[in-house]
Every structure is written in structure tokens, then in C-alpha cells.
Amino acid sequence: MSNAAGARPSLRERLNIRQRIRDRDTAVYGVLIIVALLFPLVTIYATGGTALVSHATRAGYWVLLAIGLNVVVGFAGLLDLGYAAFFAIGAYTYALLASPQLASSPAHHAIHINFWILIFGSLLMAALFGAVLGFPTLRLRGDYLAIVTLGFGEIVPQLFYNFDQWTGGINAVGLIDQPLLPAWIQGPWSGDGDFKVVSPFNFNTDPVAYYVLVCFLIAIAVLLVTNLYRSRLGRAWMAIREDEVAAAAMGINTVTTKLLAFGIGASFSGFAGAYYAADVALVSPDNFLFIVSITVLVMVVLGGMGNITGVIVGALVMYYLVFYLIPGLPENATSLASSIGLGSLNQSSGDWPGLGEETQRLNFIIYGAILVGMMLLRPQGLLPSRVREQELKHAAVQEEEAAVEQLHAT
Amino acid sequence: MSDQPAGNILELTNLTKRFGGLVAVDNVSLHIKRGEVFALIGPNGAGKTTLFNNVTGLYQPTSGAVVFDGKDITGFKPHQVARYGIARTFQNIRLFDYMSCLDNVRVGRHVRMKAKVWDSLFKLPRERREEERVTEEAMELLRFVGIAKHASQYARNLAYGQQRRLEIARALATDPKLLLLDEPAAGFTPQEKVELMALVKRILTRGITVFLIEHDMKVVMGISERIVVLDHGEKIAEGSPDEVRKDARVIEAYLGKSA
Numbered sequence: 008m009s010n011a012a013g014a015r016p017s018l019r020e021r022l023n024i025r026q027r028i029r030d031r032d033t034a035v036y037g038v039l040i041i042v043a044l045l046f047p048l049v050t051i052y053a054t055g056g057t058a059l060v061s062h063a064t065r066a067g068y069w070v071l072l073a074i075g076l077n078v079v080v081g082f083a084g085l086l087d088l089g090y091a092a093f094f095a096i097g098a099y100t101y102a103l104l105a106s107p108q109l110a111s112s113p114a115h116h117a118i119h120i121n122f123w124i125l126i127f128g129s130l131l132m133a134a135l136f137g138a139v140l141g142f143p144t145l146r147l148r149g150d151y152l153a154i155v156t157l158g159f160g161e162i163v164p165q166l167f168y169n170f171d172q173w174t175g176g177i178n179a180v181g182l183i184d185q186p187l188l189p190a191w192i193q194g195p196w197s198g199d200g201d202f203k204v205v206s207p208f209n210f211n212t213d214p215v216a217y218y219v220l221v222c223f224l225i226a227i228a229v230l231l232v233t234n235l236y237r238s239r240l241g242r243a244w245m246a247i248r249e250d251e252v253a254a255a256a257m258g259i260n261t262v263t264t265k266l267l268a269f270g271i272g273a274s275f276s277g278f279a280g281a282y283y284a285a286d287v288a289l290v291s292p293d294n295f296l297f298i299v300s301i302t303v304l305v306m307v308v309l310g311g312m313g314n315i316t317g318v319i320v321g322a323l324v325m326y327y328l329v330f331y332l333i334p335g336l337p338e339n340a341t342s343l344a345s346s347i348g349l350g351s352l353n354q355s356s357g358d359w360p361g362l363g364e365e366t367q368r369l370n371f372i373i374y375g376a377i378l379v380g381m382m383l384l385r386p387q388g389l390l391p392s393r394v395r396e397q398e399l400k401h402a403a404v405q406e407e408e409a410a411v412e413q414l415h416a417t
Numbered sequence: 418m419s420d421q422p423a424g425n426i427l428e429l430t431n432l433t434k435r436f437g438g439l440v441a442v443d444n445v446s447l448h449i450k451r452g453e454v455f456a457l458i459g460p461n462g463a464g465k466t467t468l469f470n471n472v473t474g475l476y477q478p479t480s481g482a483v484v485f486d487g488k489d490i491t492g493f494k495p496h497q498v499a500r501y502g503i504a505r506t507f508q509n510i511r512l513f514d515y516m517s518c519l520d521n522v523r524v525g526r527h528v529r530m531k532a533k534v535w536d537s538l539f540k541l542p543r544e545r546r547e548e549e550r551v552t553e554e555a556m557e558l559l560r561f562v563g564i565a566k567h568a569s570q571y572a573r574n575l576a577y578g579q580q581r582r583l584e585i586a587r588a589l590a591t592d593p594k595l596l597l598l599d600e601p602a603a604g605f606t607p608q609e610k611v612e613l614m615a616l617v618k619r620i621l622t623r624g625i626t627v628f629l630i631e632h633d634m635k636v637v638m639g640i641s642e643r644i645v646v647l648d649h650g651e652k653i654a655e656g657s658p659d660e661v662r663k664d665a666r667v668i669e670a671y672l673g674k675s676a
Contacts, residue, residue: 231538238537238544239530242516246524249513256473256507258499258528258591267534392515 035316035390036229043222047215061214064286066326067221068279073306073322074228074315075275080304081313081392082241083268084248085145086153089160090303093273095295096136097129097280099167099174102290104128105184112173122186126281133277134270141269145262148251160300164292179291183284185210186220210285217286224282225319228275232315235271244268245313302329309381311388320389333374337363426451426595426626427472427503432481434464434471434650441467443650444481449595454617454627456641458634458661460670464650465630466508469597473505474498486594500528504593506584508600508630514573518564518583521572522555525590558586562616578609585616589625596620598629602636614640638662646670 050059072094079087103109103118105125110117120128144155167174174180187210210216235241243264246254255261284290302325310321341363344352355361360368381389427449434442441464449455457465470476472483474495483491490498504525513521530551536544559565562582567575572583581601588596598617602610610633617627617640631637637644638658646654646661648670654661661667 234540235534235537238540238548239527239532240534240537242520242524243527245516245520246513246527249515250511252475252495253507253511253513254524255495256475256499256505257525257587258496259524260494260496271534 031390031393032316035320039316039319047218051215057214060218062331064214064217064221065330066323067218067225068283068286069303069306069326070225070319070322071221071228071279071282072276072303073310073318074225074232075272075279076303077272077307077313077315077318078232078235078244078275079268079272080307081318082236082248083244083265083272085265085268086149087156087269087272088153088297088300088304089156089158089163090272090276091295091297091299092140092160092163093133093137093276094280094283094299095163095167095292096273097133097277098284098290098295099180099280100129100132100277101125101281101284102180102183103174105285106180106182108175108180108182109173111175114173119184122184122281122285126278129281130274130277133280134274137270137273138266141266145265145269157297160297164295167292167295174292177291179289179293180284181289183288183290185288186285221282221286224278228278229315229319232275236315240264240267248313305378309378309388311391314388314390314392317388317390317392324389328374328377333370336370336373337366340366424451425449426486427628428482428484429468429472430482430484432468432471432483433479434467434476435479440650442471442478442647445645445647445650445652446481447645447652447655449626449628450643451626452621452624453643454621454629454641456637456644457628457630457647458632458637458644459647459653462649463647463670465647466599467650468647469505469599469630472498473503473597496528499591499593502592502594503597504588504591504595505597506581506588506599506601508603510577510580510584512572512580512584512587515571517569518559518572518575518586519552519555519568521583521587522558522590523551525587526551526555528591555586555590558589559583561589561619562586563612577604578606581605581613582616585620589620589623593625595626595628598627598631600630600632602631602633605633610636 046063047057047060050063051057072090075093076087076090079085079090101122104120105118105122107117109115140156140159144152147155168176171177210220243254243259246257246259247261247264251261254264283294287294303322306322306325307318308321309325310319311317341353341361344350344362352359352362355364359365366373385391425448428446429448430446432442432445433440443464445468457468459465467476471478472485474490474493474497477492481491482489485498485501485503488501490501490503493501513524516524530547532544532547535541556565556568559568562585564575564579564582564586567579572580575583585596585598585601601617602613605613614636617629620627629637629641641658644654644656644658644661645652646664646667648666653666653670654664656664
């Protein structure tokens with residue numbers, strides 16, 4: 008008797024853990040959190056520098072963008088090919104209102120608004136433009152909507168080029184303010200105090216500060232989007248994606264619901280834009296071209312449309328591919344060739360430009376081949392969307408399932 | 418069962434729908450009494466589904482009026498019509514394929530839910546309570562149509578007959594006063610047809626009026642109290658099943674002149 012009582016808790020514990028791991032989303036989030044915590048420690052220890060942490064902070068805003076675009080494309084099924092426009096609007100909102108730029112504009116006064124306020128300002132501005140673009144265009148469907156968003160994505164960077172009085176045009180906006188922790192947070196762990204628990208938490212010099220910031224932003228975004236996904240609005244989005252006519256017949260106002268998808272999706276890129284502007288401290292229209300929209304779209308599709316964890320993983324994998332693996336390929340190929348005794352390949356001779364140069368030229372072919380390969384192997388994305396098991400463990404559903412099981416048992 | 422006053426729940430007056438030169442619904446007037454089962458029959462292409470679409474706002478009538486429960490709803494948008502209390506199913510099933518059955522029904526509940534964007538974004542207690550309640554109501558409806566054990570499956574994975582039932586459950590979730598069923602028994606086995614008729618009777622006990630399009634005469638004659646026959650967009654007969662069955666124009670429309 009006492010034996011059984013002693014064994015029961017441990018058994019239950021084990022079952023619980025297994026169940027949690029079986030729930031894929033929980034497992035993926037667990038792994039992501041652990042990796043996010045260990046990443047700066049391990050890479051700084053291993054490489055002695057923060058270059059990899061800088062890379063991770065850049066990957067962070069791609070993750071934010073992918074989470075936002077997933078709301079539009081994955082949930083509501085609206086193909087948006089101009090997503091970078093909202094990213095640009097968010098970034099320029101921060102860049103103009105937190106830099107010396109406006110001093111040389113017709114306004115003649117530089118504005119320096121605090122990052123923590125402006126990150127929400129950028130969010131609202133992007134959401135506003137999302138709604139402005141959405142209002143006249145969301146009556147369009149499918150391909151037509153894609154073309155209009157494509158046009159918007161082309162127009163916005165052009166506007167930032169051409170309003171050079173205000174935006175500096177091709178010269179970009181520079182010297183953008185760095186965020187500061189609010190005074191009430193500044194303790195011994197921040198700034199250049201004597202007592203440094205964590206190395207100085209300083210946005211001017213330390214990429215780790217940005218890394219922590221972007222992790223927080225992503226966590227907030229994931230939380231909010233997950234809430235939406237499991238709500239009345241999230242279901243309405245998916246209903247519209249599946250069948251717009253049936254959704255309307257069920258009482259869903261398709262116009263406002265799609266508008267909300269556009270606005271909310273855009274607001275996340277505004278979020279990402281402000282962060283991006285602060286991080287790189289230099290915003291130029293060239294940073295928001297069509298390729299940005301497409302890269303984010305590839306992240307969403309490749310990760311698994313409509314699935315938040317899939318999209319995050321997709322963004323990280325794509326970032327690694329596009330900004331780390333492929334740019335580093337020529338160098339790696341060269342050193343690999345020399346180390347296995349094929350150093351002669353590295354020399355250019357005749358038509359052969361040398362292995363490094365050749366790999367450089369093949370960059371896009373390699374990139375394309377990887378994309379095609381991934382889509383062939385996982386057509387639904389790396390982590391495709393599935394029925395939300397967790398929510399279906401709701402009491403009412405379980406009750407029914409138990410009743411059915413009993414029926415079968417008897 | 419209905420505690421509402423007797424009378425007509427739906428009145429169509431001189432409803433006409435033209436597509437270019439084609440008159441799909443030609444000057445049709447009819448009225449449906451509260452609490453009855455009303456059937457619309459007619460040969461293929463007679464304009465039955467077009468008439469449904471005009472009632473539910475998918476099409477705007479060319480002329481004529483649709484009065485539902487004393488309100489003129491002519492030209493309303495589909496979601497407004499649903500809000501007023503008309504729900505429908507579709508001739509070729511239109512479920513949300515990649516959503517669970519439970520979610521399909523909860524989408525139906527959308528129009529009776531109050532949660533705003535902020536409630537959902539921050540999962541406020543009010544929103545949680547509403548979700549709990551709606552989930553239970555949805556499960557109740559799934560049980561009502563007899564597919565509760567499939568609650569967690571994608572709608573597309575259900576068998577054909579179950580999909581039809583799910584569509585009815587989804588329509589019922591909008592709390593309709595009038596339920597429009599577009600060929601609910603199409604492709605059913607005789608056994609399934611009997612079950613469907615029982616289901617329609619149970620829907621009636623919820624105080625919901627049923628307006629159905631159906632080809633299967635056994636079903637139509639078995640459950641409907643009054644029938645209207647359409648042919649080439651025109652109403653050619655109206656009356657009880659027995660009256661309609663004997664009507665010369667109906668026989669002609671279905672079997673041709675020589676018969």
C-alpha cells in the first residue's frame with residue numbers, strides 16, 4: 008500500500024513530462040528558451056567575442072517580422088508581398104523622431120523621443136498604415152491583393168528616397184539614438200557602475216543588451232499572437248482563410264476582420280522596425296526593398312504557415328542560411344580545399360576562377376537549391392500547423408472523449 | 418416550443434434576380450410561418466439556391482423585398498443577415514477544412530460573442546470565461562448532431578455524412594431563428610436520410626424554423642408541412658405535400674409534357 012502511494016507521484020510526474028514533450032509547441036518553446044539563454048554565454052565563452060551575439064540580434068528582428076507576417080499570410084490567408092513597407096515605416100518613425108535628422112529638415116528641430124515610448128509609436132504608425140492600405144484594397148482577393156501590396160512595397164521606399172528633405176533620401180538617417188534603460192531600472196548591473204553582475208548592460212557598446220531586448224520583444228510578440236490565435240478573432244481569420252463565403256454566412260464581417268489582420272500584422276513589423284533602427288543606428292531606403300518582403304515570406308512559408316513555432320524556427324533557419332552560411336561559403340570552401348590537400352583548386356587558372364570565387368558566383372544557385380530541396384522534403388513547412396491539441400484538452404472535450412472510451416470499453 | 422408570437426418569420430415579395438439577360442428568380446412571393454418546415458423544390462437550375470443566396474445576402478435581389486421577422490433585410494450583407502438570425506448550410510459543403518470540428522462550430526458562435534481585440538490580445542478574464550462558455554456550447558451542439566467524438570479532428574477528415582452534420586451544427590451555433598438547409602440529404606444513404614429527418618425534427622423543438630431545398634421526395638414529403646415548387650425561376654405551385662404531388666404543372670415540370 009505504502010509502496011503504491013510512494014510510486015504514484017513519480018509515475019504521474021513522468022507521464023506529465025512525456026505529455027508535455029509530446030505537445031510539440033511546448034517542446035519547441037522549451038528548446039528555444041534554453042537556446043536563447045545559453046546562446047550568449049556559450050558563444051562569448053567559445054569565441055571570446057560578441058560577433059555571434061550581434062548576428063543573433065539581427066536574426067531577432069527577422070523573427071519579429073516573420074511572426075507579424077504570419078498573422079496576415081498564415082492566419083488570415085492574405086498574400087502580402089509588400090510587408091517590408093510597414094517595416095520601413097516603423098524604422099523611419101523611430102529614425103526621424105530619435106535622431107538629429109529633423110534638424111536639417113524644414114522642421115529645423117531635432118526630436119529625441121525615448122525609445123521605450125517610440126517603439127509603441129512605431130507600432131501604432133505601422134498599424135495605421137496597414138489599415139490605410141487595407142481599407143481600399145481588402146475587397147480584392149488572392150492574386151489581386153498580392154499585386155497591390157507589391158505596389159505598396161515598392162512605393163514606400165521610393166517615398167523615403169524622394170522626400171529627401173525630411174528623410175535624407177539616399178544619404179540615409181544616421182546617428183540614431185540608442186535606447187537607455189529607464190533610470191529606475193538602472194542598478195549595479197547596468198551602465199558602467201563599479202559592481203558588475205552582468206557585464207555592463209549598455210546599448211551603446213554591448214550587443215548583449217540588444218540581444219536581451221529582442222528576446223523580450225519576441226516573447227511579448229509570441230504571447231500576444233498566441234492569445235489572438237486562440238481567440239474569437241483568430242478563428243475568424245482562419246475561417247476567412249478557409250472559405251470567405253462561408254465565413255460571411257456565419258456572421259463574420261470579412262472586411263473589418265481582414266483589416267484587423269493587416270493592421271495587427273503591420274504593427275509587429277513597426278515594432279521590429281523601431282528595434283532595427285536603434286540596433287543598426289542607420290536607416291536607408293535600401294534596407295526595405297522587395298527582397299526583404301520576399302525573405303520574410305519565405306521564412307513564413309518554409310517554417311510552416313499559420314504555426315507560430317514553425318515560423319520562428321523558419322526565420323532562424325533562413326537567417327542562418329541567408330546571412331551566415333551562404334556568405335561564409337566561399338571562405339569555408341577555400342579552407343576546406345586546402346585542408347584536404349586540394350589547395351590547387353583555390354588557384355585561378357584559365358577559365359577556373361578559383362574555388363572561393365566560383366562558390367561566390369554560385370551563391371544564388373546554392374540558395375535556390377536549398378529552398379527547393381526544403382520545400383520538396385517538407386512541403387507543409389518545417390513545423391506545419393496542426394490541430395491545437397492543447398486547447399482541445401479542454402474539459403468539455405475530454406469529458407466527451409472519456410464517455411466515448413467508456414462506450415467502447417463496455 | 419417557440420415562445421415568440423405566431424406569424425410569418427420570412428416573407429418574400431416579388432423577389433426577382435437577374436444575371437444579365439437570365440432571370441434566375443422571377444417574381445417569387447412566399448411566406449414561411451414560424452415553427453414550420455418549409456420546403457423549396459424544383460428541377461435542377463430552377464433557381465432554388467439563387468433564392469437562398471438572395472435571402473442570405475450573398476446576392477442582392479434585382480427587385481422585390483425580403484422581410485425577416487418583421488424587418489426588411491433586403492440587400493443586407495451576409496454577416497448582417499446572420500446577426501439577425503438566419504443561418505444556412507451549402508449545397509456543396511463549405512466547411513473550414515483545416516480547422517477542427519470544434520473550431521468550425523465556435524466560428525459559428527462568433528456572431529454571438531462579445532470579445533474585442535483587446536480582450537483577446539491580453540486574455541482578459543471576461544474573454545476566458547466567454548471562451549469556456551462557447552467551447553461548452555459548441556460541444557453541446559456537436560453532441561446534438563452526433564459527431565462530438567470527432568471534435569478534435571480537422572473538418573476535412575470527417576466522412577461525408579458527418580460533414581453535412583457538422584455544417585448544420587455550425588449553422589445552429591449562430592443561434593438562428595430560421596435555418597436554411599440547401600439539399601441536406603444529397604448523397605445520403607436511406608438510413609442517413611432517416612437520421613437527417615429525425616435531426617430536423619429535433620431542430621424544430623429548439624424553436625427554429627426550417628426552410629429547406631431538397632430533391633429527395635421521401636425526405637421532402639416526410640418532414641415538410643408546406644412546399645413551394647420553382648421552375649425556371651417561377652413559382653409554379655404551393656401547398657401541402659399532397660396537394661403539390663397532384664399538381665399538374667409540377668408533374669409536367671418534373672416529368673415533361675407527355676407525362
